[in-house]
Amino acid sequence: MLLLLVFILGLAIGSFINVVVIRLSAGERLNGRSYCRNCRSTLFWYHNIPVFSFLCLGGRCAFCRQRISWQYPLVELTTGLVFVLGAYYMPADDWWWLLTYLVLAAWVVILFVFDFRFKVLPDIITLSGAVALFFLNLARGQSLISLLIAVLAGTGFFAVQYFISRGRWIGAGDIRLGALMGAALGWPQVAVAVVLAYWLGAVVGLALLFNKKYSLKSELAFGTFLTAATLAVFIWGEEMVSWYWRLVS
Ligand SMILES: [Zn+2]
Known part of the structure; x- marks a missing residue:
């Protein structure tokens, strides 16, 4: 029901x-x-x-x-x-979790469609989502420190790439998407989402390359991978982190 x-x-x-x-x-x-x-x-x-x-x-x-x-x-x-x-x-009747998830899902779909069709991530969407998710996560008892670290890490990771490449690798919109990812996921899940997005991007990029649908030059809209990975990590992040620790330890 x-x-x-x-x-x-x-x-x-x-x-x-x-x-x-x-x-x-x-x-x-x-x-x-x-x-x-x-x-x-x-x-x-x-x-x-x-x-x-x-x-x-x-x-x-x-x-x-x-x-x-x-x-x-x-x-x-x-x-x-x-x-x-x-x-x-949804974890056993955790309605705050579900509410946060649904807000994240709505913002993810908007950003996915925008980036896929127009290759832009509108600031009003990324920033409003980052603020909403930050406070929703605080309300459901996530650690403030973890959220702050994650927002800084998400923003910083893309900002460094943006400035090194002078905006050629990624767009300025990805920096603000980094803030949304951090606010949605906390630390260390935000790092998991970034790694997952790069893997997804690599796999899909190679698949398209073999199908000759994309030339090497054409750029994939990276925001689509980042948003999809964020949603997946929100649901399965803890499993992913523990799976990874078992793998390396
Ligand atoms: Zn008509």
Whole structure:
């Protein structure tokens, strides 16, 4: 029952995330009724039901029949499934954990879509997420010292690379994403997430290289790996850390 509720909540949040990404990238205001981006007709509430409306309308606008981007149902479904993952792995009735996870998941999906599509990580998203997650983690009893160390480490790690490479290896947005990662995970999990992201990036990069879909020159949006790794470490971080210690000891 909880899984179903959280899934529906995820669909609704995913629908809102689409609005945030599309309007923020177009420099529009976030409030106001939804409308078709082609014919500008105002949509009714029943055109806005996540996934369902897309399927009923055959993926087209109800007024002008212009094709609607697959991004809409895809982001809605993904958010729903990512939310369910958290409800499934919630430590015994730890509702603060679940709330923190859901906030992190929503921010991760927004940043993932932004970085994947536009190769930017908007400051307003990374910084608001970092602040929200920092206080949520404090509220659920995480150590202040651990969070501060993690924020400094996350920010510092990317800032050093940014300044050494004069912004060629990574973007300034990654520095602020480092702060969000630290605030979400604490120390030492933030380091685990960074290592995991580099591994993910390497594996996916090689796979794409062999499929000749990417030339060596084209850069992968590294933020997508960092955000995905952050979510995975939030759920499985302790297992990963203890697994690693068994491996090296
Ligand atoms: Zn239309």
